[in-house]
Amino acid sequence: MDDAGTNSVIRQVDRPVPGPGPLSGVRLGVKDNIDVAGGPTTCASAFFADRVPLEDAEVVRRLTSAGADLVATLNLSEFAVGVTNQNSAAGPCRNPWDPSRVPGGSSGGSGAAVAAGIVDLALGTDTGGSIRLPASACGVVGLRPTHGSIPLDGVFPVCDDVDTVGPLARDVALVARAQRVLTGSTAPVPAAALPRRIGLPVQLLTDVDPGVRGVVDTALEVFAVAGSTVVPVQVEGLLDAQDIVYTLVYADLARTHAARLDAEPERFHPDTLVRVGLGRSITADERAAAVLARQALQGRISAALDGVDLLLTPTMPVDVPRADPDDVVRVSRRLGQLTYPWSLHAGPTLALPVGRHPRSGMPVGVQLTGPVDGEDSLFAAGLWFQERTAWHTARPPVVSG
Secondary structure, eight states: OOOTTSOOEEEEOOOOOOOOSTTTTOEEEEETTBOOTTSOOOTTOGGGTTOOOSSOOHHHHHHHHTTOEEEEEEOOSGGGOOSSSOSOTTOOOOBTTBTTBOOOSSSHHHHHHHHTTSOSEEEEEESSSTTHHHHHHHTOEEEEOSTTSSOOTTBOOSOTTTOEEEEEESSHHHHHHHHHHHHTOOSOOOOOOOOSEEEEEGGGSTTOOHHHHHHHHHHHHHHHHHTOEEEEEOOTTGGGHHHHHHHHHHHHHHHHTHHHHHHOGGGSOHHHHHHHHHGGGOOHHHHHHHHHHHHHHHHHHHHHHTTSSEEEEESOSSOOOBOOTTSHHHHHHHHTTTTHHHHHSSSOEEEEEEEEOTTTOOEEEEEEEOSTTOHHHHHHHHHHHHHHOOGGGOOOHHHHO
16 A cells, blocks of 8 residues: 555555445545554554454444445554644654645544545544544545544543544545444435525634635635625634643543553653643542533533524634644644634534645635534535535645656
């Protein structure tokens, strides 16, 4: 298997071609924190180099039972901690649009492998933005589904309160087909439809790179010219989301990895070690307060969605950054600024490519957020946009060249 210079594949998987089904002919890659029987599922960590699951995760079983051809397990940030995919025991993953830049994370291998044409469909996990950020950085589509709608059996945990697993692909149609299989739904994929009212959370746009904002405004114009009404909305507390997510996630990471932290801290990548260790100072009362803050924000997001079909924001506030191992923490905080609020929402968010940055030519994406179980409204809007634009059909240099 040609890795196209991305270092996105951890292990090639060689299985008999599955029987017919709704995903027949689809090449599938799976983030390597999702159990795949028959070889190591490493979580990109030296700790799990020899960990071999006895069974596939439920999400893998559902996709392969539907005919998807599992061909690879894919790189990630160690234990799904981080948003740049530079702290992997398998080595840093690269962005196929520019190998000097990060692919996003933690599902960086999933985004890069889809963009580079290594697989047609990939599974990723999303806690704070780990599907949506790689989708944006690599110019593909990614779904953070309604929390709890897709089973997490056989998926290594980060934080149960906000963990999800979902699909990435080049286009909305395949993501929607995969979501049907993953949720067990037999309903047909919705038809493309123009959203009538799009909510724009204005407080999330005050610190966005002008190049990113220009691309997003052009995408909004596509909807507006066709008849969508763009409505500014204010959702109190969105700017507090990052701290809430960090409290929940770091507290749980410290508990999950307590024995490894005590026994062999040197086996963690240095960046992972810092993040996992941060949770040890978080008290039970602080975590409980974060849970209550999340519940309050969920109510305000739901209220904002009552008056619109969906909410739209950029996925990343900046251009895709270059890989810099000495600047991971600062870059990570910046990249996740706009994804964390929707991680606290119980409903779905769809990441969609909408253009290229005017300076670098790197992909720029938006997030479409809907109510709980509102995936179909997001799919309909995404399908409508992709019928009228060609950003999802572009191929990075490692493929087109």
